[in-house]
Amino acid sequence: MHRNQLNFSGGPGALPDSVLQQVQQAVVELPETGLSVLGMSHRSSWFVDLLAQTEADLRALLQVPDDYSVAFLQGGSSLQFSMIPMNFSVPGAAAAEYVTTGYWSRKVLEEASRVGPMRVIWDGAASGYRALPSLDALDWDTRASFRHYVSNETVEGLQFPAVTDLPGSPLIADMSSDFMSKPFDVRAYGMVYAHAQKNLGPAGVTVTLIRNALLERTPDTLPPMLDYRTHIKHRSNYNTPPVFAIYVMAKVLHWIRDEIGGLDAMRDINSRKSAALYATLDGLREVVDCHAEKAARSMMNIAFRFKDARLDTLFKEKSTEAGLSGLGGHRSLGGMRASLYNAVSEQAVKRLTTFINEFAVRYA
């Protein structure tokens, strides 16, 4: 499959070539139905089976315990920001606690603060959002409704290490930009959610994993569409789901399982990719700065800039010409950002590191 550009975009991000080939066929005709995937009824047995199988595949890859429910929703992670306190705030409990580590965890507050009592337990503003706290060292209130953090800050390129056990109120993680990039222990969380458009599929579907006990908190006064129980009860098929996005996600899960070999192998590949890029950037530390402190570095997103800001502009121009797309930093931070999501291959990263070294020799 030929394509002119390699995709290092912060998201929606690259998808595997083998998935795109299957999708291309399905757009005209799904062999098993004789219809375009874009015109498949969400009540067809084909789609009902696809939903069930996709949930089963996700559960198997992540070893999701039986007492967790899975739902595929619309509205992106951004709609989760308000649905979470709508569903899980406990009247009379202490305020929900939020860890604020960058652009996205601050966006969470804008939505959540309209719904229920909350407090920021840690804020990285003083460091310019370059560092992360140790979650088990924070002064959590055990009476809080829940605790929330963002596992990977896409804009700043900061990533928390795996959480295995953090006693206290239910822990909720926005894993939008590192979900399915490595294994993690679902049991450590009350809820995990992630939109698909980094590691899992196209924009338009969001995965939620919820410990069933939490659902007992949901008030009966919510509109059914904003009540997690509705979507879980109807197996993600209450109103018309984004059929196409779920179909692509199903194919990406198969790719992780069958072509990559599962989440341990996925993590190993992702680890090698980011290590190679960080090594390149560290080798150029006299002319390049990485945004994140070393201990907080993300495997998924690497934000960097030249000490000479004029080189940032030139880098974006020359990298695009060289077929390396999406390397401009987020508009809130400037500089550059390389996103190394699951479907960015090791060969693609090799092309990027080679380009960076050649660029530095020539211009820096």
Added chain:
Amino acid sequence: MHRNQLNFSGGPGALPDSVLQQVQQAVVELPETGLSVLGMSHRSSWFVDLLAQTEADLRALLQVPDDYSVAFLQGGSSLQFSMIPMNFSVPGAAAAEYVTTGYWSRKVLEEASRVGPMRVIWDGAASGYRALPSLDALDWDTRASFRHYVSNETVEGLQFPAVTDLPGSPLIADMSSDFMSKPFDVRAYGMVYAHAQKNLGPAGVTVTLIRNALLERTPDTLPPMLDYRTHIKHRSNYNTPPVFAIYVMAKVLHWIRDEIGGLDAMRDINSRKSAALYATLDGLREVVDCHAEKAARSMMNIAFRFKDARLDTLFKEKSTEAGLSGLGGHRSLGGMRASLYNAVSEQAVKRLTTFINEFAVRYA
């Protein structure tokens, strides 16, 4: 383009072949970007331009007045059911008024009733949801926050005639299943909304048209994601939009404009299609019943059943074998339903009417 089945599904429905061909290419590589459409950043100039052009194309086709805003949202029409009273209920006004004409307008109530005061001004239950009221004959309360109806009942196959002027509180219409199937006068409405998956694209994006004056009602206490002003202000690009679904919608709008010739031509084609099918069914009235009373018949969805219920089962089986897909009635109503959305061609309807006549001769 070869496909084994013609799609008469209630939705997601058929899309035009010429659109599917462009989409097929774009899944691998958009010629203008060198990237898969599934991996295009929503902040790329390509997508920002696509959003602006798609809004402009929609405005031109529908002659949307300048004092209306357009937003492309997620969550389907079902999320609109609660967002509408969240945004447009006026404290102290009389209850919002809802016309209840079938399955979908009853679903609206389940969501809306959780949010604000409402009353049902007309209910078609007594007639088995086979008939529609005359909207201008209802006893509307001019002090109501707004009035809501569903322009086409997808399940029962009932469709209101065009509304041109209905003085009183703002009129809001769920046009999910007949939007872009014919012209209508946007000025008659405070708000119109429609998900894409009938006449406009794949599931995953919902179009809203809102008279700007209504937005002054929206309280500042809503989470930004549930506040229409957020999405309008950010030109449908606040959080990550469903890039792919919007891309397909853009291509369908071009198809309506360039291949069909606009909404007047679209209506004429749709009118001929449904007339041909109703004529066939009326010709078989000794063995077949149409669900809708004649005055309420829909151009989009035709629900019918055999007087001998055993023939319904046989019809579904034989029609699928004959390459006519999706003719089973909605699970709430049974029988059959033929959906004749924009992308169902006149030739496809001809194959359907021929099949029905042959089936009746042989089995009825």
